Amino acid sequence: MSRAYDVRAAGCLLWRRSSAGLELALVYRPKWADWSWPKGKLKRGESAEAGARREVLEETGYTCRLGARLPSSRYTDHQGRLKEVSYWVAEARDGAFEPNEEVSDLVWLTPDAARERLTHERDRDLIPAALIAIDGDEDVRGL
Template sequence: MRRRRSTRPDPAPGKEILDPAVEPQVRAAGGVIWRPGERGIEVALVHRPKYRDWTFPKGKLEPGESDEAAAHREVLEETGFQCVVGRELPSVRYRDARSRVKQVRYWEMTVASGEFGVNEEVDELDWLLIEGARERLTHSHDVEVLDAFSRLATP
């Protein structure tokens, strides 16, 4: 079964959120989990039924938590994978579903251990080649992160 990218636009997109002077109201962190596959690099995408989207695992920082620690924790909570954190990727800023400015920092990650299990936030996880992931991702800001990862991952 082939899934199509959602035709829903990103919530209230606008250039004003790219202005570094605009303080993010929500800070989050996540990971681009990857592995070598037979046909090339594969990345893990998660499906969140609450939002009906395909995205990278991520979530909000807890009080006093560093961005990198939050990324590691959120990936573990959403995927069941204990990951090794690699290089930081470019962050993205966008308006969330409640029109708040959200900034998400990402790191590349590889799985050290663990297994995916359906949980309250995520009901599916798929490993896809980069091109397949680009087609599956729901939001344009996630495609930006994937493209940045792809530039770093391929010689």
């Protein structure tokens, strides 16, 4: 029998198209000294989709349009709790980044540059599925 997850979270691989081509947003979290996707814990009673949108707005300053759902990330967090993060690709809409309590920096990078900058391998693993989803807007949970 599998154990239930202690922590439920949600986030997005936020993307946009620019003159440089497709770019993905990474956030720097000083508390953890890492580069990652915008994400965070769900509030009580909050759906994963609503939590993903809220976290993107709080951490990046951008509203977004959720696209395809991506594979979830499951791991043990810094406190030894089982954590599951539900992810979507999300197109950036209106907004602008301002440093805040959780995130000190945001960068827009090509997928290859994002792969190099991300701190955790589990975050890098989402890039191929995200690229398929962005190009085809397909649900890729089974990849």
